[in-house]
Amino acid sequence: MITKDGRFAYEAAGDPGGTPLIFLHGIGGAARAWRQQLATFGGRFHAIAWDMPGYGGSAPLASVSIAALADALQRFIEQLGVSRPILVGHSIGGMIVQKWLVQSPNLARAVVLAQTSPAFGKADGDWQKSFIAARLGPLDRGETMKSLAPSLVKELVGDDPDPRGMEVARECMASVPEASYRAMMLALIGFDQRSTLKDISIPTLLLSGSKDNNAPAPMMAKTATYIPSAEYVELGAVGHLANLERPDAFDEALGRFLNSVATKT
Secondary structure, eight states, X not given: XXXXXXXOBEEEESOTTSOEEEEEOXXXXXXXXXXXXXXXXXXXXXXXXXXXXXXXXXXXXXXXXXXHHHHHHHHHXXXXXXXXXXXXXXXXXXXXXXXXXXXXXXXXXXXEXXXXXXXXXXXXXXXHHHHHHHHHHHHHTTOOHHHHHHHHHHHHOXXXXXXXXXXXXXXXXXXXXXXXXXXXXXXXXXXXXXXXXXXXXXXXXXXXXXXXXXXXXXHHHHHHXXXXXXXXXXXXXXXXXXXXXXXXXXXXXXXXXXXXXXXXX
């Protein structure tokens, strides 16, 4: 599906009049990475997954930053015509949600920050430089997203991931436009919302994987302590792609949180 303005492609399931549940994918993802979740939660919610700007059928941004992506999220929500959504942001999707919450603190019913971080460290830090170089270097040397997809996905996951989920992960990674992948990686530099965590006043779930090297579980557990109304859940043996690696465990954790939110609203 495409929004009325033609800017955003998305997939959706469930009753359009139901509580909106919006899923935001990571740098190597796409709307279709959430298809199992749309099927699981479409019965109770208006479950929606966007293609981030520059992905799938969504138009790229003229200039990519986390702030510009947060503005795009607000535009997407307005185009859908929904109110008080629950947002589930994975990885950079979770960073976009954090940035969006600063400008729209009371517009969401609840948020899930899945395998994400409140900061990407110092813009000129050695770790940040090596992180970016390790991911963009192969493209500079002539590799393609398609050729890199199997190794990129393998590095992200934990123990015994679901084979069907891994196939979806590789397909999503292979189909990311190189320009979008580069722009999103560079958009991470300088991201830091640590000072605004204390201002998040809505129900919040932080969901981590014990084998996640990109958003390590101890960092996420610590982040949860700075958010007044946060719950923290760690999924064992899971890497960075929980909803594809262990979809049932991911859905169970998300479902428990959604049930608790429903009793509060």
